[in-house]
Amino acid sequence: MTAPSVSAAQPPGSSVPAAAQAQPRSRRLLGRNPWRHPWFLEGFTWLYLVWSLVPIIIAVLFSFNKGKSQAAWQGFSWRWYFKDPVNSVLHDPALHAAVIQTVRLSVLTTIIAVPLGVAFALGINRWRGYTSSTFNFVMILSFVIPELIFGVAMFFVFTVLFTGVHLGTIAETLGLVTWNVSWPAIIVQARLVTLGRHYEEASADLGANRFQTMRRVLLPLLAPAIFASAVLVFSGVIDDFVIVDLLSSNAGNTPMSVIIYSTQHGGNGGPALNALGTIMLVMSFIIAIIGFIGYRFLTRGERGSRIAALTTIAGSEG
Amino acid sequence: MRDQKRNGFWIALAAPGIIWLVLLFIVPFYAVLAIAMGKLDQLFESPVAVWNPLQWSSSNVIDVARDLVGSASFAGPIVIRTVLYVAIGSLLCLLIGYPAAYFVARFAGRRKGLFLILLIAPFWISYMMRMLAWVDLLQTNGYANKALGWFGISPVNWLGGKPATVILGLVYGYIPYLILVLYAGLDRIDPALIEAGRDLGLGRVRTFVRITLPLSRQPILTGLLITVLPMIGDYYTNQLLSGAASTSMIGNLIQGQLGTPGLEGQGAVLSLLLLLVLLIPMIYYVVATNRSSRVAS
Numbered sequence: 001m002t003a004p005s006v007s008a009a010q011p012p013g014s015s016v017p018a019a020a021q022a023q024p025r026s027r028r029l030l031g032r033n034p035w036r037h038p039w040f041l042e043g044f045t046w047l048y049l050v051w052s053l054v055p056i057i058i059a060v061l062f063s064f065n066k067g068k069s070q071a072a073w074q075g076f077s078w079r080w081y082f083k084d085p086v087n088s089v090l091h092d093p094a095l096h097a098a099v100i101q102t103v104r105l106s107v108l109t110t111i112i113a114v115p116l117g118v119a120f121a122l123g124i125n126r127w128r129g130y131t132s133s134t135f136n137f138v139m140i141l142s143f144v145i146p147e148l149i150f151g152v153a154m155f156f157v158f159t160v161l162f163t164g165v166h167l168g169t170i171a172e173t174l175g176l177v178t179w180n181v182s183w184p185a186i187i188v189q190a191r192l193v194t195l196g197r198h199y200e201e202a203s204a205d206l207g208a209n210r211f212q213t214m215r216r217v218l219l220p221l222l223a224p225a226i227f228a229s230a231v232l233v234f235s236g237v238i239d240d241f242v243i244v245d246l247l248s249s250n251a252g253n254t255p256m257s258v259i260i261y262s263t264q265h266g267g268n269g270g271p272a273l274n275a276l277g278t279i280m281l282v283m284s285f286i287i288a289i290i291g292f293i294g295y296r297f298l299t300r301g302e303r304g305s306r307i308a309a310l311t312t313i314a315g316s317e318g
Numbered sequence: 319m320r321d322q323k324r325n326g327f328w329i330a331l332a333a334p335g336i337i338w339l340v341l342l343f344i345v346p347f348y349a350v351l352a353i354a355m356g357k358l359d360q361l362f363e364s365p366v367a368v369w370n371p372l373q374w375s376s377s378n379v380i381d382v383a384r385d386l387v388g389s390a391s392f393a394g395p396i397v398i399r400t401v402l403y404v405a406i407g408s409l410l411c412l413l414i415g416y417p418a419a420y421f422v423a424r425f426a427g428r429r430k431g432l433f434l435i436l437l438i439a440p441f442w443i444s445y446m447m448r449m450l451a452w453v454d455l456l457q458t459n460g461y462a463n464k465a466l467g468w469f470g471i472s473p474v475n476w477l478g479g480k481p482a483t484v485i486l487g488l489v490y491g492y493i494p495y496l497i498l499v500l501y502a503g504l505d506r507i508d509p510a511l512i513e514a515g516r517d518l519g520l521g522r523v524r525t526f527v528r529i530t531l532p533l534s535r536q537p538i539l540t541g542l543l544i545t546v547l548p549m550i551g552d553y554y555t556n557q558l559l560s561g562a563a564s565t566s567m568i569g570n571l572i573q574g575q576l577g578t579p580g581l582e583g584q585g586a587v588l589s590l591l592l593l594l595v596l597l598i599p600m601i602y603y604v605v606a607t608n609r610s611s612r613v614a615s
Contacts, residue, residue, distance in 0.1 A: 041421040048418045049436050052490070056443055058461065059451035070453070071460040116335050123332025127325050135336050137604070142343050144600045145593070148551030148569050152589040153346035155576060160367045161349045178342040181335065210327055239444045241554060246576065260446040264453060265557055274454070277447030284442040310434050311502065 060281065063274035070269055080275040089275050094251045094259060099279060102255040104169070105244070106237040109176040114230045116177070117184025118222070122214075124185075125192045136189075143182035147242040150179060155246045167249035175243045180236050184229035191225035224298040228312050231291035235284050256280050347593075354378055354586035363579035365586070378583040382591070385584070393571060393588075400567040403481070404549045407488035411496045411545050412538065414489070419500035420530070423507075437501065440494040449558045452487060453477065456559070479562025487555040492545040499544055503537025504530070536606060543603045547596060568592065 063081070067074030077083060082090035089095045120139070124132045142150070154175040158165050165171050199221060203213040219226075241257040248254045254262075257280070260273050295309045352367040355374035359366050368374055385393040422433045440448065455462045456476035463473040476483050507530060515525040553569030568588070575585030 038421065038425055041417055041425065045418045045421045045433070048414060049433075052440055052494070053436065055451035055455055055490075056440075056448060059447060059454050062454055069459075071455075071457040116338060119331045120335025123328040123330070123335070127328035127332060129325075132332065135332070135339060138339055138343065139335075140604045140608075141600065142339070144547065144603050146547050146551035146596060148553065148572060149589050149593050149596075152572060152576065152585065153350050154342075156353055156367075156582075156586060157342070157346035157349045160353060160365065161345070174342055178338065181338065185335065235442065241445060242551075245554075246573075257444055257446045260444075260450060261554055261558065264450060265561065269450075269453065273450060277444060277450050280444045281442070281447055284444065288442045306431055307434060310431065310438060311498070 056281075059274050060278050062271050063278045065271045065274075068270055070271060070274060080271040084272075087270065087272050089272060089279065092272065094254070095272060095276055097252055098254055098256045098259040098276065101169070101253055102238055102257075102280070102283075105172055105176060105255055106234045108169075108173045109180055109237045110230055110234045112173070113177045113181045113233050114184050114226065117181045117229065118188050118226055120181070121185045121188035121192065122218070125189050139182050139185050142178065143186060147179070151175070151242045151246040154178070154243060158247065167247050168253045171247045172244050172253065172255075175247050176237050176240060179240070179243055180233045183232045183236065184226065187229045187232075188222055188225045191222055195221055224295055224312075227294055227298055228291065231287060231294070235287045235291075238280060238284055238287070350586045350590055353583055354590050356583060358580060358583060365582045378587045382584050382587040396566060396568055396571055399565070400550060400569075403485055403488065403567060404546055407485050407492070407549055408496075408542050408546050410485070410489045411493045412542060415493050415497040415500055415541070416534075416538070419497045419504055423501050423504035424509075424512075434501075437494070437497055441498075445491060446554075446558075448491060449487060449555060452483075452490065453558060456483060477559060477561075479560045479564050481565055483559045484556045484565050487559040488549050488552065491552075491555055492549055495548075496541040496545045499541035500534070500537050503534055503541070507533050540603055540606050543599055547600065547603075550592070550596065 061073070062070050064076050064078070065074055066077040066079060080088055082088050085091055089099065124136050124139075154171070155167075158167060158171045158174075165174065199217050200213055203217045208216065239257065240255075241261065244255050245258045245261065248258055256276050260276055263269060264273055292309055295312060296306070299309065349367060352369050353365045355371075355376070355378070356368040357366045357375055357377065358364075382393075385391055386397065387394060418437070422430060422437060426433045454460060457463075458473050458475060458477075460476075462476060466472075466474065474480075511529055511533070512525055515529045520528060551569050553567065553573045556565050556567055556570065572585050572588050572592070575581040575588065
């Protein structure tokens with residue numbers, strides 16, 4: 001029944017493939033330059049960027065709002081930063097403490113996680129064996145595991161097993177170090193792979209012992225990777241939310257991200273939270289600029305471009 | 319002998335990190351298991367960890383199973399909702415992110431640095447600040463409703479438990495990760511391949527379909543994973559942008575059980591179940607990125 005109708009719907013003969021082939025060719029002959037600039041794509045990209053960044057700019061503007069609204073502009077003031085004697089970031093004890101706690105956690109975590117991760121990377125990379133590859137796998141697993149699942153494990157281990165570590169700054173630091181130690185471990189290993197072993201062998205041939213090789217040859221060569229990972233750990237802690245949310249216990253050890261979340265969620269939002277967010281943003285941007293300039297300085301004389309430095313500082317090996 | 323001594327130096331270097339991982343990564347997951355399989359202290363309603371596998375009890379697992387499936391299940395719809403939100407959200411991320419990454423990797427030319435800075439900027443802005451920005455915009459008297467007002471549309475209560483708002487938040491929150499992975503992958507494609515396609519008479523669209531798209535399959539997969547994994551564990555986006563029970567996701571369920579006396583054991587079971595489900599994509603991600611970094615170096 002259906003067979004005749006199908007053949008009837010098709011134009012007869014072999015003209016079908018010919019027509020299909022002719023069509024793109026004739027379109028090309030009409031003179032559309034295949035190398036023309038893709039204005040549509042560029043417009044789309046700009047639209048995306050506007051959508052991605054303009055809300056942030058507006059949120060920063062509202063931190064300077066004269067009134068209590070986060071939605072309607074009422075004039076410029078420094079009220080929510082320091083002018084207001086009660087509700088400003090400077091004078092509200094919870095907001096004030098949050099800024100200090102964020103800085104404290106970032107510094108502590110970076111100081112512990114970076115040496116730990118760098119030593120781990122060096123050891124694992126040179127020590128070939130079943131144990132080392134297993135732990136390398138565990139390290140990478142800690143990098144990709146969803147933060148909530150990891151945070152739950154941290155919460156239980158500190159409330160049930162290591163009960164001597166009460167929830168608070170120490171628990172937060174231990175959790176953040178474990179969560180961030182994979183940055184130096186992975187980035188330094190990647191750098192070790194690209195370096196190869198020639199430098200070490202040359203250094204050993206010239207009579208250096210292992211410690212001298214480490215200090216004079218390996219560590220200077222690894223400096224860009226170590227620096228980049230330190231920047232990523234520091235800014236990662238500023239931005240972190242889940243771990244500190246689950247492991248903080250009172251206002252004294254609650255960092256900025258958690259304060260913004262819990263206050264806004266609790267219905268007590270106001271421009272002071274935008275001010276707090278803006279302070280976080282400025283802190284991160286300062287770290288980013290230091291990171292970019294420092295990385296460029298450490299890799300001077302290498303072939304790497306500005307763009308490579310940019311993507312490295314953002315945590316992509318690309 | 320000499321070999322062992324040489325190894326000893328590296329083992330000593332790796333040891334602190336290994337001990338750290340054992341104590342604060344492996345042991346904590348055993349603690350979750352011990353609580354999941356543990357009992358409940360009836361008096362204080364606090365979880366009792368059972369460390370010996372021979373004495374494990376299945377009461378928490380049975381409770382969770384009853385919550386997930388069955389006539390009175392309340393967690394089943396939450397799981398379905400999570401899958402739905404994450405699927406729509408990550409697909410939107412890809413649809414928006416791919417063209418932008420493609421443009422910057424292929425056509426940005428000398429302005430690549432500028433575009434990259436703008437694409438990377440969200441990485442340096444706290445997630446909470448980025449959510450707060452939308453809370454500001456979407457308030458009933460906020461700019462979103464004002465803009466709608468110009469077209470004569472009456473104000474919408476965006477923050478009152480709308481699924482669309484939650485998905486918007488998820489897309490906005492995680493799209494930068496996807497774009498950066500896509501950019502890195504697309505940037506690695508040898509332009510000679512694309513030129514060859516052109517020289518052999520392919521049009522722009524067919525060059526894309528035949529050459530660029532197949533070569534970007536790997537970055538698309540890893541990029542999707544890097545957005546899907548955190549989206550599934552997200553509880554804060556939807557708390558801030560909706561807060562309603564009608565939009566709560568699996569993350570909210572687990573986080574809520576952590577603070578509730580008597581339910582912590584079930585929270586442990588749920589987070590282990592989630593880990594089990596996500597283990598395969600996680601391992602795939604590790605293997606795939608390992609392979610691509612080996613190719614790159």
